Amino acid sequence: MxxxxxxxxxxxxxxxxxxxxxxxxxxxxxxxxxxxxxxxxxxxxxxxxxxxxxxxxxxxxxxxxxxxxxxxxxxxxxAAARMVLWGCEGIIHECDGFEFLSPEEKMGQPCGCPSRLKDRKTAARDGRGPMPSINLxxxxxxxxxxxxxxxxxxxxxxxxxxxxxxxxxxxxxxxxxxxxxxxxxxxxxxxxxxxxxxxxxxxxxxxxxxxxxxxxxxxxxxxxxxxxxxxxxxxxRAEPSVQPTPERTCSVDVDAVLLRRAAQALGISDPQEIVVAALSEVVTSQQRAMELARLREHVERIAAIAGQAQALQSADPSLA
Structure with missing residues (x-):
């Protein structure tokens, strides 16, 4: 068949x-x-x-x-492909990237599209050129x-x-x-x-x-x-920014020293369990990737503050 x-x-x-x-x-x-x-x-x-x-x-x-x-x-x-630019009343431009596919009177003539895919993409983003239409x-x-x-x-x-x-x-x-x-x-x-x-x-x-x-x-x-x-x-439409991230694909790597320094600043006795619990809550959300990145930034800021506090205490013990 x-x-x-x-x-x-x-x-x-x-x-x-x-x-x-x-x-x-x-x-x-x-x-x-x-x-x-x-x-x-x-x-x-x-x-x-x-x-x-x-x-x-x-x-x-x-x-x-x-x-x-x-x-x-x-x-x-x-794997059939064409390049199409749509207007309010239908197709304005249809080609294969090199020659027109329609209308009939232009078929086979040079379409004028850039030869490089990068330049075609830029033209499409600016509304000046066609976008891919691929049918598998x-x-x-x-x-x-x-x-x-x-x-x-x-x-x-x-x-x-x-x-x-x-x-x-x-x-x-x-x-x-x-x-x-x-x-x-x-x-x-x-x-x-x-x-x-x-x-x-x-x-x-x-x-x-x-x-x-x-x-x-x-x-x-x-x-x-x-x-x-x-x-x-x-x-x-060609490049949606979407945040669905399967648990089996994305992971978070948090430095152990960073956690200990952040825990000292927060007065936490067991930083690993606290962070694991926080991550578990975040991972269940629909935008887990963004939230994990934000959490890491917060931990890094806390660690930086803890480092500055330790440096000040070392320079002036009276600040303790």
């Missing part, structure tokens, strides 16, 4: 709407009009079929517990007969990966076993703010028969979805 003849039965998503607000997810969401397909996807990937209240025209949704799904992609055509088509490797699925994204990271992805699919020379992953990205901004978000990544593993057709199950249950702030401008 080739991708071209496979009936499309549903879509995968990395987010949904909750009470009208965009919500980023830590695991794949699936939507379909077929209740039997929804039930089967839930059996394969976890979660429960339910009426679709998270956005989109399809009637049923499944919030799976998988951040990685093993799929079959049939050749390089399974695939089947679930563990049950290919279930039908075809697709995932649409405007990810610039995936756009940068596409040449390597299509080359890898071409080398397989037929259906390729791939991992479709919502990869966690954690970084600190120049302002010192901790930011986490998920980006789609496709990894080509090989041909069927040489690779297991079912991805290993998650090591622990995925945390519940964490709502993200509404996006203020359309040009921000």
């Amino acid at each position: 080739t991708q071209s003849t496979t009936v499309q039965v549903g879509r995968f998503h990395t987010g949904r709407l909750a009470e009208g607000r965009p919500q980023a997810l830590n695991a794949w969401r699936f939507t379909t009009d077929d209740p039997e397909v929804a039930a089967r996807v839930a059996a394969l990937l976890g979660g429960q079929p339910q009426p679709n209240e998270g956005g989109g025209a399809l009637a049923h949704e499944v919030l799976t517990n998988r951040e990685r799904v093993r799929v079959l992609m049939d050749g390089p055509d399974a 088509t695939f089947r679930i490797a563990a049950e290919p007969a279930l039908g075809g699925f697709h995932f649409m994204t405007g990810s610039w990271e995936l756009a940068a990966q596409l040449p390597d992805l299509t080359d890898a699919l071409e080398r397989v020379g037929g259906p390729a076993v791939c991992d479709l992953t919502m990869e966690l990205v954690v970084f600190t901004t120049k302002a010192g703010r901790s930011v986490c978000y998920r980006r789609p990544v496709v990894t080509v593993l090989g041909s069927p028969g040489t690779v297991a057709l079912e991805a290993p199950p998650p090591t622990s249950p995925s945390p519940s979805p964490a709502p993200s702030a509404p996006r203020r401008r359309a040009r921000d």
Whole structure:
């Protein structure tokens, strides 16, 4: 069965709407009009079929517990991409990064987009250029007969990966076993703010028969979805700043000497237990990454104050 003849039965998503607000997810969401397909996807990937209240025209949704799904992609055509700039009345600019794809009278002509992806991204942010529109088509490797699925994204990271992805699919020379992953990205901004978000990544593993057709199950249950702030401008959609951080992925490293100095300033006899309790409370929150960073800053400030106090006491014992 080739991708071209496979009936499309549903879509995968990395987010949904909750009470009208965009919500980023830590695991794949699936939507379909077929209740039997929804039930089967839930059996394969976890979660429960339910009426679709998270956005989109399809009637049923499944919030799976998988951040990685093993799929079959049939050749390089399974990763289709274009660059699109939308206006109030529809598409203003559509190209492949080099030549126009529409309208018909401009098809094949140079589109004028910058050659470097970085410059294209800047133009898109400024509202002067198109953004990626990527459509991945695939089947679930563990049950290919279930039908075809697709995932649409405007990810610039995936756009940068596409040449390597299509080359890898071409080398397989037929259906390729791939991992479709919502990869966690954690970084600190120049302002010192901790930011986490998920980006789609496709990894080509090989041909069927040489690779297991079912991805290993998650090591622990995925945390519940964490709502993200509404996006203020359309040009921000490609890079949402979201703070959902699974406990198994992010950790906090606090220096023992720093804790002892902070404990002396606070008059705490057992600093380790106090900090562990505080961290446990923070980790349960939906914005744990930001709160952990703030907690560490507070501990460092306390330690600095304690160090200054000790220095003053050493210089003038009467201050004790």
